Amino acid sequence: MNKGNHKNVSTIDEYEIRLTGLYEEYYDKIARYVYVHIGDREEAEDIAGEVFLKALKSLKSYREQGVPMQGWLFRIAHNLTVDYLRKMDKRRSAPIDSVVLLGNDDPVDTAEKNIEFERVTEAMKQLTTEQREVITLRFFGGFTSKEVGGILGKGDGAVREMQRAAIEKLRGTMGVQK
Amino acid sequence: MMAEDFDRILDECIDRINSGDSLADCLSDYPAYSEKLKPLLQSMSDVQKTYTFTPSADTKRAARQKFHAALGKRQQMTPVLSFFKVIPRSAVWATVAVLVLAVVGTLVIQSVLNAPELVPSPDGNFAFLISDEPSDINDFENFDVTILRVELQAAGSKERLEFVPEVETVDLTRLQGDEFQEIWRGHVPAGQYSHIHIYIGEVKGKLGLTGQTIYVKVPGDVVHMPIPFEITVDMVTIYTFDITVVEAGNSGTYILKLRLNESGAWQEQKLL
Numbered sequence: 001m002n003k004g005n006h007k008n009v010s011t012i013d014e015y016e017i018r019l020t021g022l023y024e025e026y027y028d029k030i031a032r033y034v035y036v037h038i039g040d041r042e043e044a045e046d047i048a049g050e051v052f053l054k055a056l057k058s059l060k061s062y063r064e065q066g067v068p069m070q071g072w073l074f075r076i077a078h079n080l081t082v083d084y085l086r087k088m089d090k091r092r093s094a095p096i097d098s099v100v101l102l103g104n105d106d107p108v109d110t111a112e113k114n115i116e117f118e119r120v121t122e123a124m125k126q127l128t129t130e131q132r133e134v135i136t137l138r139f140f141g142g143f144t145s146k147e148v149g150g151i152l153g154k155g156d157g158a159v160r161e162m163q164r165a166a167i168e169k170l171r172g173t174m175g176v177q178k
Numbered sequence: 179m180m181a182e183d184f185d186r187i188l189d190e191c192i193d194r195i196n197s198g199d200s201l202a203d204c205l206s207d208y209p210a211y212s213e214k215l216k217p218l219l220q221s222m223s224d225v226q227k228t229y230t231f232t233p234s235a236d237t238k239r240a241a242r243q244k245f246h247a248a249l250g251k252r253q254q255m256t257p258v259l260s261f262f263k264v265i266p267r268s269a270v271w272a273t274v275a276v277l278v279l280a281v282v283g284t285l286v287i288q289s290v291l292n293a294p295e296l297v298p299s300p301d302g303n304f305a306f307l308i309s310d311e312p313s314d315i316n317d318f319e320n321f322d323v324t325i326l327r328v329e330l331q332a333a334g335s336k337e338r339l340e341f342v343p344e345v346e347t348v349d350l351t352r353l354q355g356d357e358f359q360e361i362w363r364g365h366v367p368a369g370q371y372s373h374i375h376i377y378i379g380e381v382k383g384k385l386g387l388t389g390q391t392i393y394v395k396v397p398g399d400v401v402h403m404p405i406p407f408e409i410t411v412d413m414v415t416i417y418t419f420d421i422t423v424v425e426a427g428n429s430g431t432y433i434l435k436l437r438l439n440e441s442g443a444w445q446e447q448k449l450l
Contacts (some may be wrong), residue, residue: 049241160185
């Protein structure tokens with residue numbers, strides 16, 4: 001039994017309440033964050049649900065230490081996303097390349113959306129892994145640069161610099177493709 | 179213009195747009211920077227539009243129900259703590275004394291017999307997976323293997339660290355081929371490790387054809403994996419324990435077989 005990991009019941013209760021309170025807002029955000037990485041909406045939604053179950057199970061290991069609980073949820077989401085991509089990789093499929101958006105809308109509109117999706121996805125793939133994390137956490141997680149810094153273990157100045165470089169690269173790639 | 183100033187202004191505009199402000203409002207507040215800001219914020223908007231979607235209400239509802247069910251299950255365990263409230267105070271102290279002695283005794287015995295226990299954590303630097311190969315496992319409807327604990331042995335030392343899997347029982351019929359199940363993830367001290375010792379509990383499977391339950395005995399109830407591996411602070415070490423079930427001839431006796439070639443460790447970048 002690990003003594004350093006003990007938390008009293010009231011702390012765990014409080015964490016449970018906080019986690020429950022985050023569900024409605026962060027389920028959607030996490031689903032979008034995962035979607036950016038794996039390109040499959042249904043799977044992204046399943047993983048978002050799994051994040052909360054995993055968080056509940058691991059509440060004892062949650063430590064505040066400057067990272068808010070919502071940041072911790074995104075860490076879990078990141079790990080589950082990596083697991084998912086690893087599985088997909090073992091199955092020799094490239095999820096982000098093979099995605100085609102399905103829709104019941106006008107076929108021209110759907111085709112245009114697919115082209116746009118490919119354009120943006122291709123640009124996202126040109127980013128470094130860290131730049132992609134900064135962009136997804138800022139654009140879809142709704143975190144401030146300081147909070148992203150806390151999650152990634154970087155200073156907020158470094159995050160701002162990485163963010164600008166990432167958007168410039170996105171702009172360059174998307175501009176060239178247009 | 180200092181790069182840092184521009185980074186700060188861009189950052190502020192992103193925050194404002196995330197909070198519902200318009201791109202035009204932000205540009206009008208910084209006319210000197212608007213020419214450079216506009217294409218970047220437009221790119222941000224393109225990326226957000228591309229990936230923003232509203233999750234299906236049905237899927238979200240189902241996930242919420244699952245979450246609340248898991249929460250309810252946890253909370254059902256709490257009443258045990260109120261046990262002491264309903265018995266006399268003297269009995270409480272007597273019980274506490276007995277329990278303290280029992281716990282102290284257990285800890286002393288454990289410290290002699292057991293390795294230090296590691297703490298699970300979703301952002302840990304070590305993950306332990308179970309996998310399986312399609313084989314005679316197809317004879318079974320389900321095949322459950324229970325892992326009691328896992329010990330990591332440091333290279334050139336007899337010192338061991340142990341963890342108890344978060345997922346104790348895995349059904350091998352669900353882990354065929356490229357499938358795997360992560361049973362533990364947590365922080366492990368960086369260093370070279372020479373062995374993993376896996377302590378196996380009950381191993382049983384239900385034959386699909388007859389419905390008969392078969393119990394499999396693992397010699398010594400422990401599997402020693404002599405594959406060296408390294409654990410570092412900045413990478414996640416993923417260790418796979420790949421096992422399969424084979425029938426010994428056509429005897430109807432099944433044995434658990436370790437697949438050494440498919441087992442072992444690799445590392446992945448730890449981002450967060």
